[in-house]
Amino acid sequence: MVKVLVTDDAAFMRMQLKDNLTKLGLEVVGEAVDGADAIEKCKELRPDLITMDITMPEMNGVDAVKEIKKLDGNVKMIMCSAMGQQNMVLEAIQAGAQDFIVKPFTFERIKEAVEKVF
Template identity: 80%
Template structure:
């Protein structure tokens, strides 16, 4: 079981991810609605894994990954992207994200990604 921080500016997306991750037996320890919020909550909650939306107000997901990696080089991040964001996904992977899932999510893909990143 992992302690997970979910980051997305859309509440319904956070709810969908939380629902899926909880069903997989993980604990959602926090939710963030933008990159800056995610960096603060990461420091506070020290989760095992972070799901990170790419396009958000205040600080986008790519910049948030860079900031989190400065705090902890071993931080595990899964990017959540919409179709057509390949360039930013690539940038996020280069910044240290471990994997990415494309919206709309399927429960199987979430499970596969989480297992891959945690193992």
């Protein structure tokens, strides 16, 4: 069973992602509200996959990806971005994220991204 950590500062987005990932048969083991929280939860929960919002308070998704990759080079990451954040998405991919989905996302796009990284 693939363990997932969902990271987004918006509770609604976390809930939407959680519902879709659960429908895909993945186990959501935790939620994080920003990059720093994601790093701590990653150490504790050892997820196989992290969905990571880009724009968050405290620490953004790009910086969090860099830190998490130092901790665990094998963890897969899918970035979640709003329109117009292409530069940050590119930076996140260079830092080690495998794919990205643009908000508002559809079940099909989430499924496609998950299949791509595994």
